[in-house]
Amino acid sequence: VMGRARDGRLLPHQDARIPDAHGYESFTGCPVEILAVEFFSLAQCYVSGGNDSVIRCWNSTDLSRVATLRGHNESVTCLAVDANFLFSGSEDGTVLTWNLSVLEGVIGVLDAPEVTLGPTAMIEAHPGATVHAMLMLPSLGFLATCGSDSKVNVWD
Template identity: 30%
Template sequence: GHEGAVNSVAWSPDGNYLLSGAEDGTMLVWDMATKESLRPLVGNEGGIHSVIWSTDGSYLVSGSVEGTVRVWSVDTGENALLDTVVGTVNSLAWSPAETYLVAGAEDGLIRVWDLVTGERLPLLEGHEGSVNSVAWSPDGRFLASASADGTVRAWDPATGESVLLPDHLAGGAGSVAWSPDAKYLAAGATDGTIWIWNVETGAHLATLAGHAGEINSMIWSPTANDLASGSADGTVLIWREEAVND
């Protein structure tokens, strides 16, 4: 396996394989039937902090501590350097149709690439700290970002303009997650609280307290009624609709 901390994992679309990226710079694809790893993916500079899988299962994307964004062929293991950014690539996300790739990086900038042309769109600027998490809304209209500066923004990728959600998260924002209907946005703070907004109105709906450590990951249920959160305190909590919409 890996010889360093595992920073990011991603399922293959069919659920048969799991991709893992680690601090030692290695990426492994695991066969879930045998629980064994296939050939390692070699060619990264520095630790891997973010990995994602394409929906057709044919290629992978990785982001490293050295700022490289690489696209990998699952079949051959070969890779191509898409771009190099300043600082660690903390988060990667696809647009719903996978025509665009977005990366949030340590330098506070957000980069979007058009994968049809291979060109990078104008930088999305506004955060004053590391961009820790990025997520595209399911309807493709907005891009959300969470930063170490404690702010959460919703961007219009077409114009580059953003709406700064009106609350400051103590200690910084570490993760963001859209509801399936793209109506609600959740952000996890380093102090263990979770903030919920109605993106259409900008209204702050709830602040959820229950974790004792930083929120590392969140996901909504398919019905958008419940929210699951995982924390550095080692717990996973399920928040019911009445709490989320309080």
């Protein structure tokens, strides 16, 4: 489980269900405030989004950056993972889809170069508003988003 600090650090915790859990490791590779974090289990990496509109993927073993994802025009405010796909919401009102399956072959490879990815699809989820949160409903194949436009939208 990961938490975020206002200074841009991601703070892994052993168990977030324990109220007095103590951070056991942190890393400072992100130059901006982190607004969202998810775990991509197929490649064993953390994914973070922040104020610079960039999404970064971090190796869960050594906390090195393994990928950079660019496509949003504003801050990345929320993330959701489903199988090989990452969904990212932003202050620009869009949800971008990313295919992270390429990361499965990169994580754990000694001296592998950092990967740069672009989005595979874009949804104009909340035009003129900020996407605040997303919920993946894998059994139904839906993605729900909510935004500063006071709407909840469901996408298939």
